Amino acid sequence: MNNIERAIEYFYRQMESGNITNDNQQKHYEIAIDALEKQILKKPKCNNDEWYCPSCNEFIRDNECMCDAPENDKYCTGCGSKARLELID
Numbered sequence: 001m002n003n004i005e006r007a008i009e010y011f012y013r014q015m016e017s018g019n020i021t022n023d024n025q026q027k028h029y030e031i032a033i034d035a036l037e038k039q040i041l042k043k044p045k046c047n048n049d050e051w052y053c054p055s056c057n058e059f060i061r062d063n064e065c066m067c068d069a070p071e072n073d074k075y076c077t078g079c080g081s082k083a084r085l086e087l088i089d
């Protein structure tokens, strides 16, 4: 488990243990978890030689090698998730 996953777990634990006292606090916890989850490297899904976001299925890139993808192409424009070629096997 890396630091990001640990932070996500911390926020979940706080919510589960009833430490959230109002809706505003709840909302900020959810935003934090959502933002952290997008930082976790996810393996893009491949379908017909095209790469798709593992979170929202948005098209990311065609069959060109993801290795030399510009930094922008490593992020889903649909949901902002980070999709990294390093995780393609």
Ligand SMILES: [Zn+2]
Pocket (backbone or CB within 6 Å): 053, 054, 055, 056, 057, 058, 076, 077, 078, 079, 080, 081
């Ligand atoms: Zn996405």
